[in-house]
Amino acid sequence: MSSGLDAQRLLIFREIARAGSLASAARSLGWTQPAVSQHLRHLERQAGTPLVLRRPRGVQLTEAGQTLLRHAEAIATRLRLAADELDALVRLSAGTVRLAAFPSAGATVVPAAMGLLADRHPGLDVRLREAEPPQALALLAAGEVDLAVTFSHPAPRPDAASGSGAALTPEPETVGASDLVRMVVGEDPLMLVLPRSHPCAEPADVPLPLGELAGEKWVGGCERCTANLLAVCAGAGFVPDIRHGSDDYVLTQALIARGLAVGLLPRLALDAALDPGVAVRPTAGLRPRVLYVSHHRDADRVPAVRGAVRALLDAMAAPV
Amino acid sequence: MSSGLDAQRLLIFREIARAGSLASAARSLGWTQPAVSQHLRHLERQAGTPLVLRRPRGVQLTEAGQTLLRHAEAIATRLRLAADELDALVRLSAGTVRLAAFPSAGATVVPAAMGLLADRHPGLDVRLREAEPPQALALLAAGEVDLAVTFSHPAPRPDAASGSGAALTPEPETVGASDLVRMVVGEDPLMLVLPRSHPCAEPADVPLPLGELAGEKWVGGCERCTANLLAVCAGAGFVPDIRHGSDDYVLTQALIARGLAVGLLPRLALDAALDPGVAVRPTAGLRPRVLYVSHHRDADRVPAVRGAVRALLDAMAAPV
DNA sequence: CGCTGACCCAAGCGATACTTATGGCATGAG
DNA sequence: CTCATGCCATAAGTATCGCTTGGGTCAGCG
Structure with missing residues (x-):
């Protein structure tokens, strides 16, 4: 930003250097020649010095151009690296899920879900921390875990109408005064x-x-x-x-x-x-106590978190 | 380019991470908050996963965000490095000039000019190669040197009118069928x-x-x-x-x-x-023979070359 | 309970950037 | 020696992109 150089133009310049001429670079980029010419002009103005010498058969890099090219290559490599890493995270072949669960779940359904997750996505790093529901939510709010497995006892005066069948819907419900949401993952009689x-x-x-x-x-x-x-x-x-x-x-x-x-x-x-x-x-x-999994409002869009939630639901659906 | 990630947006994202919130980042960048929000949205779409979790007091980086941030920092560092190096080249505190000169000049005025150049710009790396004028121009055309110091004998039938006073003008004149230009730097009786x-x-x-x-x-x-x-x-x-x-x-x-x-x-x-x-x-x-310095058409806009040409002119102006 | 701060959404407008069109220049072939 | 080709620069037009404006929601705080 403050460095006066436009990172995007650097990559265009890299293409110019690779192609050896503006026209050829333009063809590679699917643009017209003047577009590349203008980018180069801007870059040279930002650089304060010519980057290429216009020769009859194309361009030749000046020393400044060669210098810039080295950095452009490094940046392009970085970009590719970043894209690869992101791709791994999205495909769940990498990433971390940290979850907190209360003891009896942590000894039963949660390990089952973790096993399921490990089978589906061997690259995932899943970490479990034991915590009673209030502390688990505190950890979640503090950002120390991504998911909290909790339970709550139903109201002592049951309105008998709300059958347990509909209670299993994985619809997130907002919890208290916070950006945390929770969804029911099962019941525990x-x-x-x-x-x-x-x-x-x-x-x-x-x-x-x-x-x-x-x-x-x-x-x-x-x-x-x-x-x-x-x-x-x-x-x-x-x-x-x-x-x-x-x-x-x-x-x-x-x-x-x-x-x-x-x-x-x-x-x-x-x-x-x-x-x-x-x-x-x-x-x-x-009435049985209800088991929940909680996370930040939009954390379920994070691939690793979504995968973990799915694994939890599947583990609960199957007999433990 | 092909990596789907926009390098420029990465730097904006870096500012978001640094500032801790979109609004704060927008203030740092001198923009409004929705502008930053849109950039982040685009970046997240390119990344295929959320990069930050929107929390009440700002944002918190997801794992993907932290990953991307590392790369963004690396890229920002690279950009700064590139800018610094370019700055050094522009300020002539770094850089290289390669010149070719015929023997008698290479033993007299050229070393004088090189000394001048070294005094003015200690960081410059000046390199001399001996070559008779035709070979010097060939080296120049081949890109193996940046400057060629040459001479030519005047036409045997002198039109006596063209006095030597006006011949010393440092006005580049195009030479032959090429993109090389030369200017008169002096005479040698x-x-x-x-x-x-x-x-x-x-x-x-x-x-x-x-x-x-x-x-x-x-x-x-x-x-x-x-x-x-x-x-x-x-x-x-x-x-x-x-x-x-x-x-x-x-x-x-x-x-x-x-x-x-x-x-x-x-x-x-x-x-x-x-x-x-x-x-x-x-x-x-x-009539004395005329001394020239030649370079590619627009090479005199390259700081190091321009400096070397100036030094040559100054060295010729002073008594050898 | 209003107030503040943070984010999102939709719409509008302006700057940016790409295109089309044109010309200069050097090279190589007819 | 034209003529043709390929390269780059420039100018002007246009369309897209991106920033702003003006809404709105939500959570936290006095």
């Missing part, structure tokens, strides 16, 4: 987890009303999970007796397996690591 | 050279008519000089008895000093190396 010896442990496939366990000792999960536990129990008409708390689903199951408590765990956590000492039953009347 | 013991050796300052030496044995110079000798002697009404021939003015003088011949030598040759055994007298009625 909450399961009641009991000691194997517990009287309610059977039958495993029949949903169990939450109220049946009103008198039990409970173990809570992470902060938001515990809040949700309190909310759904309130919905069932009791206040759970929460004796323990941990966001580690392995630890939580260990407590339950030893008969110290019952718990409400998302299925993803159980998929990640199921303690053989626990029994699992579906809940009756509890 | 022809001197009669005799053995010291020769009866005509004195008085040294009084012009001697050529005819006085009609009966002597002669030594000829280079091909064109010998032709000229024959011509001027014919003009004086006799045919010289040429016994020896050499284009080496030292050898020639040695022959003369030993009384083996007389000769007609240009003053420059005598200035270059005067044999103490010879006497020199001006000729009566003989």
Whole structure:
């Protein structure tokens, strides 16, 4: 810009040097001869010195022209390099996606999606960072990750009409006061987890009303999970007796397996690591938590990000 | 060119990245914001992928943007480098002049001019090559030298009117069928050279008519000089008895000093190396040979060439 | 809740750049 | 010695490109 030299004209000059004459360069460029002549004139005025000597059979570069040609070649090479690199990024044969996911997803669907992505685009560099949803969104807002996999519990008073079928649409919805958008990638039903010896442990496939366990000792999960536990129990008409708390689903199951408590765990956590000492039953009347993937408003137009989102959706669609 | 990326827009993009927002970049560039926005849009279309994410407080580079930025920086650096180098060439603090000169000039006025040039522009690289005028012009036409210092003998039948005063004008005159031009840089009178013991050796300052030496044995110079000798002697009404021939003015003088011949030598040759055994007298009625400097038609617009021509003219103007 | 700052969109106009047309100049062939 | 060809420069016309103007939306802040 400030350097007085027009980069585009330099490339035209390069063509002049290559072709050996203005007319020939014009033919190569698909232009007429005067067009090239004018470009050269402008370039020479910017340079402050003639770049070529007009000889009967064409042109001959002056020393200044030879100097400029070297730089023009370097610039052309750079341009080509840049185009190649961009092409690799667009074709997803290169690039980086950094994503953040909460633990139970990071141990199940996210690795599955990453595997899918690695198969489809071997050149992609995919990086995962574990973070609970609020922190994941903070990382996203700070630009430290490109995608955030989060969940949220549905409102405790379910409007029964909104079936789960339409909830799976990959339509981005704007989230809060920010330029972040999120889309639903799936659901994760909450399961009641009991000691194997517990009287309610059977039958495993029949949903169990939450109220049946009103008198039990409970173990809570992470902060938001515990809040949700309190909310759904309130919905069932009791206040759970929460004796323990941990966001580690392995630890939580260990407590339950030893008969110290019952718990409400998302299925993803159980998929990640199921303690053989626990029994699992579906809940009756509890809406599943919803899984989201979030990114900046227009980041889904970035090839690597789009590819990662697609892989996530596909991984969720397939059985984990 | 063919790389789909517009080099000029890359520099605009660099400004966007530097400024952190389109609006700020627009201010730096002295444009309005939509102008920058359009450039970015075009660049992103060429790139096939977003280069920045539009954030509330400005923009954030995507991976493609960061990639492109690196190349843009490299290109900007190249442009600056090119501008600096050109500037050095224009200011004559760098550059090369290659010149060809015939021997006696190359031993006298040309070194003087080269010294002048070196004093004025220490960075200049001046190179000299010895060549008789026809070869010097051939070198010039072939592009192997930038300047040719030549001479030519005036027509044997002088139209006495054209005084030598107007002949010194530095007005380029086109030469023959070519794109070469030449300008007169000076004159070089022809001197009669005799053995010291020769009866005509004195008085040294009084012009001697050529005819006085009609009966002597002669030594000829280079091909064109010998032709000229024959011509001027014919003009004086006799045919010289040429016994020896050499284009080496030292050898020639040695022959003369030993009384083996007389000769007609240009003053420059005598200035270059005067044999103490010879006497020199001006000729009566003989026009001096004319010295020229030749170059390609528009090469005098090249700074280094122009400087060298000026130095040559100045060196000729001053006493050698 | 208005205000500011940032970006986008659409439309209009002006400068840039390419074309057409013409001429000069050097070279090579008829 | 013309004549023809190929090269470049210049001038004028035109069309495109690019910048501006004047809308509008959105997010953040006092």
